[in-house]
Amino acid sequence: MKKNTVFSILTCSIILFSTSCKKDTDTTESSETMSDNLLLQDYTGPYGGVPAFDKMKVEQIEPAVIAGMEQGLKDIEAIANNTDAPTFKNTIEAMERAGSGLDNVFTYYGIFGSNMSSPEFREVQGKLAPKLSEYTSKINQNEALFKRIKSVYDASQKTPLEADQQRVLELTYKRFEMNGAELDDVKKKRYAEINKELSSLYNKFGDNVLHDEENYITYLTKDQLDGLSEGFIKSAAKIATDNGKDGQYAITNTRSSMDPFLTYSTNRELRKQVWTNYYSRGDNGDEFDNNTLIAEILKLRRERVELLGYKNFAEWRLQDRMAKTxxxxxxxxxxxxxxxxxxxxxxxxxxxxxxxxxxxxxxxxxxxxxxxxxxxxxxxxxxDSDEVKQYLQLDKLTEALFYTAGRLFNYKFTPVAEGKVPVFHEDVKVWEVTDLDSGKAIGLWYLDPFARPGKRSGAWATTYRSHTTLDGPKTVLASNNSNFVKAAPGEAVLISWDDAQTFFHEFGHALHFFSSNVKYPTLNGGVRDYTEFQSQLLERWLSTDEVINQFLVHNKTGEPIPASLVAKIKKASTFxxxxxxxxxxxxxxxxxxxxxxxxxxxxxxxxxxxxxxxxxxxxxxxxxxxxxxxxxxxxxxxxxxxxYGYMWADVLTSDASEAFKDAPGGFYDKEVADKLVKYLFAPRNSMDPAEAFRKFRGRDAKIEALLRDRGFPVPTEN
Structure with missing residues (x-):
């Protein structure tokens, strides 16, 4: 997810928001002409403005990032050199607005990096990585700026600010402290050099994995299809044809293709080949091998935190997480x-x-x-998993997401007419999200569901604009992204139960975005071992009777899923x-x-x-x-x-789900749902996560709920 761009550039998340960060100033275009660059312009059109995805070009990225960084540093210098006594308003609040010119740029950047990558973009990405690292270091190591932040922070320890202001201040102060603001000049220089080196290594690592995903495709002939479903075979045939291999069948090097093949193919040698391709990504002993890169990354991370006085990277990283150590x-x-x-x-x-x-x-x-x-x-x-899959149609599951959002959050999702909102690929669909309590449109939901060349693997959620009220309410532009295998023409897209859970999971992130009630951009951030909790919790609604009975219908007959099959699914839940x-x-x-x-x-x-x-x-x-x-x-x-945060979040999830199980209305109990939104979704990072969970549950979470969930033995107290 995006926070204030100045501070989010080097905190790229693979599940939520990918901004590998990069640049070289060999461009001849000056910043004075940047007002003509689409990527730097305010969004226009409906819903408070929307990204011009239909007009973006790779060649616009580099000059836009350069110009955005130049303006961002001017913003920071203006704050740092302000001659007025430092206050929350003229220092911290001003920082919340600083660097906003890069916000839109990184929306487009994220699309090119995650959804529509190309050799041309990867070249730009590689050039920009060290420059963006330098940009971040210049801000984090600005002595005059940190002196003002510290002054406001020290004053707040005697006279606390309003709760949300105090939270922003403490997060800002901690971020600067953790990133070397108090180092001497020699150590600051080395700290910045390390970040610059790491940014290039991170970029190279991701490019290597993407290379192996795109170049290790297994092509089958007709006599090698035993065990595979008709729908999977048709899809594999289309992918092969699209790749110039008409008459063959393609197993791509992604989880969504690998997983069903390994589950159903009767050909053991082919299973071994597909498995080996997938689990050897980045480990093939060639120029795209990542082992040496990883060793260098670990070495640089250790050196960097030792400059700050920490023993290892983990000790430094976890101090502001729920786990702490x-x-x-x-x-x-x-x-x-x-x-x-x-x-x-x-x-x-x-x-x-x-x-x-x-x-x-x-x-x-x-x-x-x-x-x-x-x-x-x-x-x-x-x-039979394939039997279950016949009732898991992507379109129907999308309706199930909307139903769940309506029952818990009182949100309504309405399709946006094609052409009204620009998209970056024909597969992307858009819905308007309305809060029925207020009757107002609160944002748009974009869905990019299918795998394709240039799109990174996995599933993730991100925002193109987050909610804040600092300068008036902003509508949310949120996106969910998956890698389902597209069905053959005229066929329904069928997915596995695991993939359906992931679909709900990522939608949980989107609901977290839409429910935000924060004023300051920084508070839209999150504590890593907590932000997966809300999304993991939403997975539980897939298996509720209301969703099963309404949205799980057979793709051919339209008949609802039989009660006997549902009983089998629930009985096998810990399988x-x-x-x-x-x-x-x-x-x-x-x-x-x-x-x-x-x-x-x-x-x-x-x-x-x-x-x-x-x-x-x-x-x-x-x-x-x-x-x-x-x-x-x-x-x-x-x-x-x-x-580890997924496991930490799963403890919270298991415990919170028991609150619903025990409620009179079950998973749709209004009182518990209202508390869910009030304490666990809407505050985002404006409240300490442990405190937020206690307000919801009345106590801390217990690991026993997780063990019960997974069917593992629960230790008894002596």
């Missing part, structure tokens, strides 16, 4: 880990029995896990939790251990292998994100030593 984060993960790997052992035993009976004369391997897990699901619960929990936790533990280790001469491949062995990682499954393609952690800093 690496020890607390590790304690949570290791409390769940034994139960997770124990469950994997049980799951593998069940799968091996099925594999042996089918004639497979070898042990379960990682490329077998999804395939035989599906066989076990069918045997144990008589539940395969060993796999899901272990693959995630392994990545989170690896993230933390890498940043706690001595980075000098670290061998990334060896460290990964030895750490997994030390954790007794089951050999039958991989980490969700292997280190060489762990973009959350190494293509930016948003989730570095913070990937």
């Amino acid at each position: 690496p020890e607390n984060a590790m304690q949570l993960m290791l409390a769940v880990w034994p139960a997770a790997i124990a469950r994997v052992k049980e799951e593998v035993a069940d799968m091996q029995t099925v594999a042996d009976a089918s004639g497979q004369k070898s042990d379960i391997e990682a490329w077998d896990y999804r395939y035989y897990a599906e066989k076990v699901r069918q045997k144990k619960y008589n539940l 395969n939790q060993g796999f899901g929990t272990t693959e995630y936790l392994a990545s989170a533990l690896m993230d933390m251990k890498l940043h706690l280790a001595d980075p000098e001469n670290i061998d990334i491949d060896k460290f990964e292998r030895e750490t997994l062995a030390e954790l007794k990682m089951p050999k039958e499954l991989p980490m969700r994100h292997r280190t060489p393609h762990f973009g959350h952690v190494f293509s930016g800093e948003g989730y570095a030593t913070a990937y």
Whole structure:
């Protein structure tokens, strides 16, 4: 998500907002002509103005960023050199407005970086990375500016400001302190140099992963399709044709293509090939290999925080997170880990029995896990994932999102007529969002659902404009982005239950954006191990009776999903939790251990292998994100030593969901829903997350709810 641009450039999030940041001043266009650059202009049109996505061009990016940075530094200098005594209004509030010229630029930049990347853009991106790093360092290390911030902060310790002002002030002060504002000149210089080096490394890391996603495609012939569904085959045929391979079938190197193939293909050797392609991204021993880059990133991160007096990156990073310390984060993960790997052992035993009976004369391997897990699901619960998928139509699930938003938030989503709001690709659709309590349009929701070349993998949410009232109320422009495989013409887009949960998850982020009631842009930010809580919580509404009974209908017959099938889904709700929990936790533990280790001469491949062995990682499954393609952690800093945050948020989610389960109206109980919006969504970062949860729940969250959710043993008190 975007906060004030001046301070958000180097805090890029892979799940929420991607702004890898970059530039070189070899352009001859001067800033005096920048008023003609579309990307720097205010949005025009309906809904308080909308991005001109239909007119943006890659060549506009570099000069727009340069001009925006020039103006941003002028804004900062004006604040820093103000001769009036520092106050909240002339210092902190002025900073909230500083650098606003870059806000729109980075909306377009984010689209080119995440949704419509190209070799031309990546070249610009690489040139801009060090320049944007320098820009941020000039602000963070401005002594006169920090002196004014500190003066306002010190005064507030004696005479506190209004609650939201105090929160903005404390977040601003802490941000500058954590980024070297109090270092001496020599250390400041090195700190800035490190940030500049890292920005280029992050950019290169992401480009390498994207290269491997685009260039490792598995093409099948007609005799290699056994086990695959008709819809998947038609989609794979279209992708192959689009890639100039008419008559073949393409399995792209993305999760949305890999996952169903590994689940249903009967061809074990092909499963191995597809699995290997996917989990080897960034690790192919060629010019696009990321292992050396990771080692350098870890070394530079450690050196940078040592300048500030911290022992390691994790200690520095977590001080302003809910976990506070690496020890607390590790304690949570290791409390769940034994139960997770124990469950994997049980799951593998069940799968091996099925594999042996089918004639497979070898042990379960990682490329077998999804395939035989599906066989076990069918045997144990008589539940076929492909049968469930026939009731999970993307269009109907989109309606389910709107229904949920209406019941909990009183929001209405209305399609915007094609052509009224510009979009950057024909696949993108737009809805107007109305708050029925006020009767006012509060923003627009953009949906970019399908995979395509140049679009990064995964699913994420972002904003093109956030709500604030500092200079009058602003409508929200929010976007959800997925990588579903487009169906063949005339066919419904069918997705898996897991993908449907992710769809709800990302929509939870969008609702968090729309519900904001903050005045200051900084308060639209978030605490990383808390911001995933709201989105993870929204996943729970997918399995409510109201959603199931209204929106899960068969794609061919239109018949509602049978009650017997729903019962099977709910009965199997904790099935395969060993796999899901272990693959995630392994990545989170690896993230933390890498940043706690001595980075000098670290061998990334060896460290990964030895750490997994030390954790007794089951050999039958991989980490969700292997280190060489762990973009959350190494293509930016948003989730570095913070990937554990999904687990932290899941504790909050499990506990909060029990509040709904226990309420008279269940998951649609009005009183609990009102508290949900009031304390957990609308305040954004204007309230300490722990305090906000206590106001909602009446106490702190308990890990026992998480263990119950996953069907793991809950320890009893002695």
